[in-house]
Amino acid sequence: MANRAVLLVFLVVAGYFVVVMNGSGGALTLSSSKLIHRYSDEAKALWVSRNGNVDVKWPKKNSLEYLELLVRNDLMKKKKRRQNMKLVNHYDLLFPSRGSQTLFFGNDLAWLHYTWIDIGTPNVSFMVALDAGSDLLWVPCDCINCAPFSATYYNNTMLDKDLSEYNPSLSNTSKNLPCSHHLCKLGTNCKGPKEPCPYIVDYNSENTSTSGFLVEDKLHLASASNHATKNHVQASVILGCGRIQSGSYLDGAAPDGVMGLGLGDISVPSLLAKAGLIQNSFSICFDENDSGRILFGDEVFATQQSTPFLPFAGKSDDYFVGLEHYCVGSFCLKLTQFQALVDSGTSFTYLPTEVYEKIVFEFDKQVNATRIHLQDSPFEYCYNASSQELHSIPSMRLMFATNRSYPIHNPLLTDSENQVKI
Numbered sequence: 001m002a003n004r005a006v007l008l009v010f011l012v013v014a015g016y017f018v019v020v021m022n023g024s025g026g027a028l029t030l031s032s033s034k035l036i037h038r039y040s041d042e043a044k045a046l047w048v049s050r051n052g053n054v055d056v057k058w059p060k061k062n063s064l065e066y067l068e069l070l071v072r073n074d075l076m077k078k079k080k081r082r083q084n085m086k087l088v089n090h091y092d093l094l095f096p097s098r099g100s101q102t103l104f105f106g107n108d109l110a111w112l113h114y115t116w117i118d119i120g121t122p123n124v125s126f127m128v129a130l131d132a133g134s135d136l137l138w139v140p141c142d143c144i145n146c147a148p149f150s151a152t153y154y155n156n157t158m159l160d161k162d163l164s165e166y167n168p169s170l171s172n173t174s175k176n177l178p179c180s181h182h183l184c185k186l187g188t189n190c191k192g193p194k195e196p197c198p199y200i201v202d203y204n205s206e207n208t209s210t211s212g213f214l215v216e217d218k219l220h221l222a223s224a225s226n227h228a229t230k231n232h233v234q235a236s237v238i239l240g241c242g243r244i245q246s247g248s249y250l251d252g253a254a255p256d257g258v259m260g261l262g263l264g265d266i267s268v269p270s271l272l273a274k275a276g277l278i279q280n281s282f283s284i285c286f287d288e289n290d291s292g293r294i295l296f297g298d299e300v301f302a303t304q305q306s307t308p309f310l311p312f313a314g315k316s317d318d319y320f321v322g323l324e325h326y327c328v329g330s331f332c333l334k335l336t337q338f339q340a341l342v343d344s345g346t347s348f349t350y351l352p353t354e355v356y357e358k359i360v361f362e363f364d365k366q367v368n369a370t371r372i373h374l375q376d377s378p379f380e381y382c383y384n385a386s387s388q389e390l391h392s393i394p395s396m397r398l399m400f401a402t403n404r405s406y407p408i409h410n411p412l413l414t415d416s417e418n419q420v421k422i
């Protein structure tokens, strides 16, 4: 009995990426990023080289213990570096008070990655989408037009807790951001400098936006220390009280808000760094099942691969990297002047038409499965493959500047609903 599954070809650059924004708070001009293999055998090697080949039981890859070991390894490295630093209140790593875990619900919540955060006093929990492609943290708030809050509405058993609405008047640490504040972009539209600052953010998805006004409140975080004690840290952040959402935000994407992780001054990583709480960096790591973790202040192992961020058109709050080759099996397509946006808040990988056509042509040539046409599918290349054939699909790799090779994990979307047993 072999399983046959319908494959929809698409490309997910799932993996571990660490963003290191160099600079001592303030203006962030050029950044350097590190792109890393998510399963770090280097880390194991490093651990052994640091600690000797002591009799440690190396935990199962991606288990919680595995991630904790990685974190502790990071901490040891950073402790050394910290001795040269004079930042007040500086923590090695911070993560949301409910834990660093990220969550993934597939199509039920628009293929985005989420994490729970606590905001305000008393605190309220929100399951925000993690978006490296935008800056603002916003949550549904004093709702005029918001997505449903009931967990059952989203049809996913992994979502076991209802979503929340933020009400600034119920948080005794909440205060309106005044129009005169330097981070109030729409300040010129205000009647007076003390008025609450309005905001509107339009996203790339069609007709997708959030609007409302900006408030300052406490984000509850926990600090990781060498002794594995978890200390509660409250950080002042600016967040959007999202009164009106539209487009995808009413249709399964980020129903409980978005945490923008971009380079802009208003993003949570930027504000935490500006406050001297962390290094200006963060990391997101995904496991094979698309769950993972987010850490603020994380940096990278010297042995891990990296590629620099590119300044895009002189100014952009987005992360761009230079891609040199796109490889399918042993075939590598050379890309010239190819700048790619790295965005955790975009579900799929998009390529320019001429690149896409060459890649899928090559994939189709190499794949050993029957191409089929699926009605109403947004995917052009679909195959009916046996589980055996699934294992022999061509590998895909991205090559970055200075020959950094980054394998693409799970390049295929397997439609299990169409699984046919024979």
Ligand SMILES: *[C@@H]1O[C@H](CO)[C@@H](O)[C@H](O)[C@H]1NC(C)=O
Pocket: 121, 122, 172, 173
């Ligand atoms: C805010 O609320 C918390 C608990 O809800 C309370 O302990 C604290 O005293 C309050 N602070 C102020 C300034 O009212």
Ligand SMILES: *[C@@H]1O[C@H](CO)[C@@H](O)[C@H](O)[C@H]1NC(C)=O
Pocket: 097, 118, 122, 123, 220, 221, 232
């Ligand atoms: C959030 O509030 C709950 C009570 O509602 C409390 O038990 C918990 O410790 C609070 N978390 C933080 C991080 O303050």
Ligand SMILES: *[C@@H]1O[C@H](CO)[C@@H](O)[C@H](O)[C@H]1NC(C)=O
Pocket: 153, 154, 155, 252
């Ligand atoms: C959940 O499932 C029901 C019944 O299949 C469907 O009507 C509804 O649209 C689904 N909800 C979402 C958010 O997809």
Ligand SMILES: *[C@@H]1O[C@H](CO)[C@@H](O)[C@H](O)[C@H]1NC(C)=O
Pocket: 206, 207
């Ligand atoms: C976006 O809005 C325009 C104008 O309201 C409408 O014509 C269009 O169909 C909308 N697109 C989507 C994907 O909803």
Ligand SMILES: *[C@@H]1O[C@H](CO)[C@@H](O)[C@H](O)[C@H]1NC(C)=O
Pocket: 061, 062, 063, 287, 288, 289
């Ligand atoms: C991923 O899911 C598979 C199948 O459910 C499971 O066997 C595996 O242990 C999971 N991996 C992780 C890292 O949780």
Ligand SMILES: *[C@@H]1O[C@H](CO)[C@@H](O)[C@H](O)[C@H]1NC(C)=O
Pocket: 368, 392
């Ligand atoms: C491709 O599939 C055919 C038919 O299933 C099989 O005979 C052949 O060995 C496969 N080739 C490779 C390279 O897997």
Ligand SMILES: *[C@@H]1O[C@H](CO)[C@@H](O)[C@H](O)[C@H]1NC(C)=O
Pocket: 004, 006, 372, 384, 385, 418, 420, 422
């Ligand atoms: C896939 O192939 C199997 C065996 O050849 C066939 O029974 C099944 O109908 C095919 N499924 C689709 C969706 O074409």
Ligand SMILES: *[C@@H]1O[C@H](CO)[C@@H](O)[C@H](O)[C@H]1NC(C)=O
Pocket: 403
């Ligand atoms: C890049 O890597 C390939 C194989 O991975 C190797 O053949 C080639 O020499 C390398 N080029 C440079 C410039 O290091």
